[in-house]
Amino acid sequence: MEDSYRHKGMRRQLVKTVQAQGITDERVLAAIGKIPRHFFFENALVEHAYEDKAFPIGAGQTISQPYTVAFQSQLLQIKPGDKILEIGTGSGYQAIVLLELGAEVYTIEYQKTLYEHTKSFLPKMGYKPNFFYGDGSQGLSRFAPYDKIIVTAGAPTVPNALIDQLKVGGCLVIPVGNQKTQQMMRITKTGESKIKSEVFKDFKFVPLLGDDGWK
Structure with a gap:
């Protein structure tokens, strides 16, 4: 896996693209600028790695658009040491961004083939979140509570x-809607039985699978 001067130049351009769309968190931008996204792509598709778009990774899933990853990461307002649960490991790119931001990451994947591939692949890149296979729509209660989800x-x-598994003061960032489009939400747990909801712009994600997702 080579990370050449050319690749780094493409990443710098990607950071500028994401920044122009309103991402202001310098730590998020630094993470996007550091992670060799082309490692997730076949050699013939390297040109696509630093375009600001999602790309298929198999099992009906995608590696998320860099702007989307940056937007969700910025909404989380991560502090070093935050304990974070990620629902939907996918390619592992988002998990790596969380790790670069100093989080302790627990990540769960519903698709067995993706789980096995990513659990094997990310350590080769030097990243080791806590991997789990299962129904992420139910969270991961045995390690709760979490600072962020x-x-x-x-x-x-x-x-x-997911709300139950948050610490008081913690927040959940989640796209909610139909299978064509979703609104990004940030839900902050302000008390044991109190939440504050904020709604942001529309996005398009693959469906959340599981008992509390699209079965």
Whole structure:
């Protein structure tokens, strides 16, 4: 896996593209600028690695658009040491961004083939989040509570299990809507039984699968 001067130049351009769309968190931009996204692509497709678009990775899933990854990461307002649950490991790119931001990452994937591939691949890049296979729509209760939770698939509703697994003061970033388009939401747990909801712009994600997703 080579990370050449050319690749780094393409990344710098990608950072400028994402920044022009309103991403202001310098740490998020630095993570996007550091991670060799082309490692997730076949050699013949390297030109696509630094375009600001999603790309298929198999099993009906995609590696998310860099802007989307940056937008969700910025909404999380991550502090070093934050314990974060990621619902939908996918390619692992978002998990790496979280790690670069200093988070302790627990990531769960519904698709067995993706889980096995990413669990094997990310350590080769030098990244080791805590990997789990299962129904992320139910969260990962055995390691709760979490400072932050991020969902990287479109949900029909906000799963109660995820709010339950947040610390008071923590937040959940999740796209909610139908299978064609979703609104990004940030839900902050302000008390044991109190939440504050914020709604942001529309996005398009692959469907969240599982008992509280699209079955």
